[in-house]
Amino acid sequence: MDSCPIEEIEKVKTTLKYPVKLIEDNKKDFLWDFKNSIKSHVITHPSPVNEKFFHLNLLHEFIHGLHYERFSKAFSKNNFIIEYKDDPLVELKIPDYFNCARDWFVNAHIYRKCFKEMSLWNQTDYNKCSKYINELGDKTLNERQMLSAGLIFAEADKWQNLTPPNYQNLQQVVEAYISVSPETPSLKKLESLIKSLFSSIGSFIAKMALEDGLPKWTIYKA
Ligand SMILES: [Zn+2]
Numbered sequence: 001m002d003s004c005p006i007e008e009i010e011k012v013k014t015t016l017k018y019p020v021k022l023i024e025d026n027k028k029d030f031l032w033d034f035k036n037s038i039k040s041h042v043i044t045h046p047s048p049v050n051e052k053f054f055h056l057n058l059l060h061e062f063i064h065g066l067h068y069e070r071f072s073k074a075f076s077k078n079n080f081i082i083e084y085k086d087d088p089l090v091e092l093k094i095p096d097y098f099n100c101a102r103d104w105f106v107n108a109h110i111y112r113k114c115f116k117e118m119s120l121w122n123q124t125d126y127n128k129c130s131k132y133i134n135e136l137g138d139k140t141l142n143e144r145q146m147l148s149a150g151l152i153f154a155e156a157d158k159w160q161n162l163t164p165p166n167y168q169n170l171q172q173v174v175e176a177y178i179s180v181s182p183e184t185p186s187l188k189k190l191e192s193l194i195k196s197l198f199s200s201i202g203s204f205i206a207k208m209a210l211e212d213g214l215p216k217w218t219i220y221k222a
Pocket of ligand 1: 060064102103
């Protein structure tokens with residue numbers, strides 16, 4: 001079960017230009033970052049003891065590092081300004097769109113390398129989410145949950161031919177992911193997906209402009 005992700009982690013390590021520092025912290029979830037001060041990737045992770053999909057999670061963070069080195073820095077840092085302040089939670093909501101969009105590309109990489117393991121991981125989330133949504137519908141989901149559930153169902157649809165639950169709001173989010181093929185990441189595709197995710201939920205509009213080669217997003221109220 002773990003051999004494919006373990007092998008892939010080793011392969012990614014050899015292709016990365018910068019070293020990777022792993023930090024175990026049980027109070028934190030899996031998280032990748034690039035620390036300029038030490039010119040290293042830093043991956044924080046909980047203890048492997050209680051994590052059934054520990055190595056897949058770890059591989060996921062390594063792929064964030066790979067995308068950071070290989071593609072635009074847009075695949076790592078959120079650079080945005082918000083053009084309105086009506087919603088006090090807006091600063092917290094916007095990063096979810098960027099994070100979920102990047103995960104669509106990261107997980108596609110893992111599906112292509114460790115299909116069996118990734119399918120099992122997603123199937124577990126698919127079952128949990130389907131049960132919840134079939135009991136309560138999709139109206140109770142907040143934006144973050146819509147984006148995460150949409151990602152799980154879009155992956156299940158694309159890679160495993162599993163039908164997403166039939167709820168209109170959620171379907172729009174799933175379609176936004178599916179509209180962008182994730183196999184070969186690019187800034188253009190990332191831009192397209194972020195815009196589609198914004199319009200599928202409908203609260204915001206995003207415009208992107210390049211500043212010194214790096215994308216800067218401006219967020220407006222829809
Ligand atoms: Zn991620």
